[in-house]
Amino acid sequence: MNQPARAATDRCPGVFDTHPAADGALARVRLPGGRIRPDQLEVLARAAADHADGHLELTVRGNLQMRGITDVEAVAAAVVAAGLAPSSTHDKVRNIELSPLTGRIGGIADARPLAAALDDALRADPAAASLSGRFLFGIDDGRGDIAARRPDACAVLRTATPLAADISIGGIAVGSATGPESIVSALISVAAGLGEVSPGAWRVRDLDADARRRLTDLVASALDPVIDDDTMIDDDTVIDDDTMIDDADAAPSTPGEPIVGWFDQDDGAVLLGAVVELGRLPARLAEFIAAVQAPVVFTPDREILLCDLSEGVAETVVRVLAPMGLIFDAASPWASVSCCVGAPGCASAHAPVRDDLVARVQDGDPVAEREHWVGCARGCGSPAESHLSVEATPDGGYERRRR
Numbered sequence: 001m002n003q004p005a006r007a008a009t010d011r012c013p014g015v016f017d018t019h020p021a022a023d024g025a026l027a028r029v030r031l032p033g034g035r036i037r038p039d040q041l042e043v044l045a046r047a048a049a050d051h052a053d054g055h056l057e058l059t060v061r062g063n064l065q066m067r068g069i070t071d072v073e074a075v076a077a078a079v080v081a082a083g084l085a086p087s088s089t090h091d092k093v094r095n096i097e098l099s100p101l102t103g104r105i106g107g108i109a110d111a112r113p114l115a116a117a118l119d120d121a122l123r124a125d126p127a128a129a130s131l132s133g134r135f136l137f138g139i140d141d142g143r144g145d146i147a148a149r150r151p152d153a154c155a156v157l158r159t160a161t162p163l164a165a166d167i168s169i170g171g172i173a174v175g176s177a178t179g180p181e182s183i184v185s186a187l188i189s190v191a192a193g194l195g196e197v198s199p200g201a202w203r204v205r206d207l208d209a210d211a212r213r214r215l216t217d218l219v220a221s222a223l224d225p226v227i228d229d230d231t232m233i234d235d236d237t238v239i240d241d242d243t244m245i246d247d248a249d250a251a252p253s254t255p256g257e258p259i260v261g262w263f264d265q266d267d268g269a270v271l272l273g274a275v276v277e278l279g280r281l282p283a284r285l286a287e288f289i290a291a292v293q294a295p296v297v298f299t300p301d302r303e304i305l306l307c308d309l310s311e312g313v314a315e316t317v318v319r320v321l322a323p324m325g326l327i328f329d330a331a332s333p334w335a336s337v338s339c340c341v342g343a344p345g346c347a348s349a350h351a352p353v354r355d356d357l358v359a360r361v362q363d364g365d366p367v368a369e370r371e372h373w374v375g376c377a378r379g380c381g382s383p384a385e386s387h388l389s390v391e392a393t394p395d396g397g398y399e400r401r402r403r
């Protein structure tokens with residue numbers, strides 16, 4: 001039996017459809033794969049400085065958002081002019097997570113063209129406009145970082161020649177596809193099938209067992225058998241929605257390990273990974289990052305990657321931008337803690353979460369595991385991986401629990 005359609009409205013914000021938060025309008029800019037050109041970042045930085053609260057917030061899907069917007073139309077016009085919102089009808093459905101290091105460090109193959117092809121196909125599909133802004137696509141280049149997050153529809157590369165991938169639904173591999181077109185088509189078929197088996201469902205997790213089985217059958221009927229079954233993820237893992245944000249010699253190999261510090265790319269260039277306090281990138285700092293004139297990637301763990309640098313440029317970047325607030329130290333607490341906006345920015349918050357998290361970090365108590373602080377049970381922006389949730393309670397305290 002189908003799950004009843006969701007009664008509530010999907011209030012995920014976009015560029016054209018902002019969210020009325022307590023601190024003003026909030027707009028979210030989708031960056032498929034977390035990728036952005038420097039000129040585009042410069043436009044967003046200026047918009048944040050001129051028409052919002054002067055920051056770009058990093059979200060748990062590698063997107064950016066602006067808060068406290070005073071001129072929604074001006075922000076939308078700037079985002080459109082930068083080519084970051086190419087379709088008003090499909091603005092909120094371009095939720096594509098991509099292995100952040102793909103094409104530069106490790107991975108079975110460069111998955112960036114696949115993400116671009118999926119974005120193109122999504123925008124060309126009129127039916128995709130009705131997809132929930134919460135539905136998440138994933139493209140994993142074989143290292144397992146995106147598959148571990150259990151996107152609604154995910155392609156996990158298995159071979160480079162020919163390009164072949166396992167296709168998973170909510171973390172469960174259901175078949176395999178060969179060739180970019182077939183892989184993209186399989187991912188789109190999961191989204192289309194969701195609406196077919198359960199009209200109104202936002203995500204795969206909204207389905208009951210019967211609807212999920214029918215969706216699996218529908219998608220798998222057009223696929224080859226699974227190439228490898230290690231994309232199966234423990235069903236006990238809890239994943240939350242994105243509702244709202246030391247140097248190392250080798251690339252992180254374990255999902256969840258921070259991509260923070262100095263990394264050597266496979267082609268000999270340098271990749272710098274950094275974080276910022278509270279996941280809030282000041283507009284002025286964003287302008288300086290854009291001035292480096294290098295490709296930038298925002299990761300689902302709220303990291304900022306500056307890519308394809310020469311050693312000399314990378315050294316200059318660290319020397320100039322670290323004093324401005326870009327943190328290149330993987331041992332920094334800010335590489336392991338995150339939070340929602342809390343009070344007063346959100347009317348639902350029981351506490352000024354940002355202030356409390358800053359105080360927690362300044363206290364100097366070691367951060368032994370990833371922590372995410374939230375102002376209420378909704379748990380906005382919670383990391384996909386296992387973490388310690390620190391949730392404000394109505395009595396003024398905080399409750400800690402592992403999620």
Ligand code: SF4
Pocket residue numbers: 244340341342343346347348349350374375376377378379380
């Ligand atoms: S978790 Fe609660 S307090 Fe925090 S942003 Fe979401 S709704 Fe607001």
